[in-house]
Amino acid sequence: MRWLKENSLALAFLIMFFLALGGQALAGMLDYNDRQLAEGAEPVSFAHYVASSSFAVDVAENWQSEYLQFFLFIVMTVWLVQKGSPESKKVDEAGAESEEQQRIGPYAGPDSPRWARAKGPRLWLFSNSLGLVMGTIFLLSWLAQSVAGQASYNSDRLGDLRDPVSWSSYVTSPDFWDRSLQNWQSELLAVLSMVVLSIYLRQRGSPESKPVGTPHAATGVQG
Amino acid sequence: MRTLLIVAALALAVAGCAPDTAAPARAAERFHEAVSAHREDAACSMLTRKTAEKLPDPGQTCAEALREVKLGPGGAVTAVSVWGEAAQVRLAGDTLFLHRFSDGWRIKAAGCRPVRDLPYDCEVED
Known part of the structure; x- marks a missing residue:
């Protein structure tokens, strides 16, 4: 339980x-x-x-955009800040931060993950693992969208008595970019809304919000 | 990791299934053999229901309409494309579009000529 x-x-x-x-x-x-x-x-x-390719492309086009959204959010919030937003770090903390702040290398504690105590490529890999995995899933999903999308598009084209197209033609086609961009714009709008609305609005008890009584200007404070 | 595997499986499911190109090619050849041998009834039975219904003018049978169309000889298969339930078979003398049904491949369009940036112009189509 x-x-x-x-x-x-x-x-x-x-x-x-x-x-x-x-x-x-x-x-x-x-x-x-x-x-x-x-x-x-x-x-x-x-x-x-x-x-079918029809189902696969519909699933993959949504997956890629969701993983792109989280990948961008994870990586861009390292360097970019938004004053007043609980989704942002404090304005003067932009960047990858010191070893001490990140508890890595000599500052790693006994309870830190093993790779946080490592050096060189292993530490770099673990330090960026969340963004790398999200970014990789995005690329694989986008690739799956392109493969399934070509199959579905060509099936429709044959049904309309037209020649099928190659993968390279498909990934430059309006169909591929319409599917990609219509998902991207909605994800980007959702992130923008979250970053900005959370400056002024509150959700009591949610770690995605500042505590209700926190000033609007307070940045990097989570409930 | 599980998500990665599902994404990879999705891509493979779509990319890895080698389509059967022999069956639609055979269906296209049989259709043209029947037309060449003036067995129009047999050729009509190989059309999709929609195409067979659309082909004849009022008061005409499908076989009579097909005889009037005067399709040229098909010839040897030069290329086959299969995507999902649809196929395109290129013969030396014709291009055909087919659709897969539970009882096999049927001819959706025949006697087709390419038109730049537009659908093929077909003598027989749905």
């Missing part, structure tokens, strides 16, 4: 993720089959749909 409480945030999001993904698959299949019937084709099974 204690384990459940200690991990409730991750578990709640994991459950919501699978419910949303399942819902997307079901709604996507119904929409896909609706179009299949209109075009004189046969409806497909649930298993067939979730293995």
